[in-house]
Amino acid sequence: MTIDTLKKSQLMSKEISDLIISHEKVAHVQLQNPLDHALLILIKSGYTAIPVLDNDYKVRGQISKNEILDSILGLExxxxxxxHDITVETVMNKKIPRLKTDATFLKALTTSINHPFICIEDEKAAFVGILTRRSILALVHRYFQ
Structure with a gap:
C-alpha cells in the first residue's frame, strides 16, 4: 500500500466530528414559528435554508427562502x-439529509453532493449541529495540497 493510498483511506474513514458546526452556532427555527419569523432569520443569517427543530431539539426538516416565497405566491x-398566519411546519421540507455523529467522511462527502449542509444527530436523534459542504470541501482541498 502506497503512502497516498494510505492517506486517502485514512481521510475517507475519518469521523466527521471535527467538522461539525455546533448547534449553539446554527441559525434555526421551531415548527410553530410563523413564516415571517423564519424569513427574518434567513435574511439576517444570510443563509438560503436552515434547520427546523421541535420542542425537544430534534430535527424535523428545513425551511428555505424559496419555500416561504412559494407559500405566499398568489395569482398576481x-x-x-x-x-404571519402560516407556520414553518406547514411549508418546510421534511426530506432532508441527516447523519449520526460517528458517520465517516466518505458518507458525508457523498451526502453533501446535493445538499449545502447536512444535519447531524446523536444516537438519540437530538440535533448536534450541521456539517457544511464548505467544510467538507476545505478538508478535501487541504488533502490535495
Missing part, C-alpha cells in the same frame, strides 16, 4: 400579509 402578487 406576493401575498406578504399571509406570512
Amino acid at each position: 402578487r406576493l401575498e406578504i400579509e399571509r406570512l
Whole structure:
C-alpha cells in the first residue's frame, strides 16, 4: 500500500466530528414559528435554508427562502400579509439529509453532493449541529495540497 493510498483511506474513514458546526452556532427555527419569523432569520443569517427543530431539539426538516416565497405566491402578487398566519411546519421540507455523529467522511462527502449542509444527530436523534459542504470541501482541498 502506497503512502497516498494510505492517506486517502485514512481521510475517507475519518469521523466527521471535527467538522461539525455546533448547534449553539446554527441559525434555526421551531415548527410553530410563523413564516415571517423564519424569513427574518434567513435574511439576517444570510443563509438560503436552515434547520427546523421541535420542542425537544430534534430535527424535523428545513425551511428555505424559496419555500416561504412559494407559500405566499398568489395569482398576481406576493401575498406578504399571509406570512404571519402560516407556520414553518406547514411549508418546510421534511426530506432532508441527516447523519449520526460517528458517520465517516466518505458518507458525508457523498451526502453533501446535493445538499449545502447536512444535519447531524446523536444516537438519540437530538440535533448536534450541521456539517457544511464548505467544510467538507476545505478538508478535501487541504488533502490535495
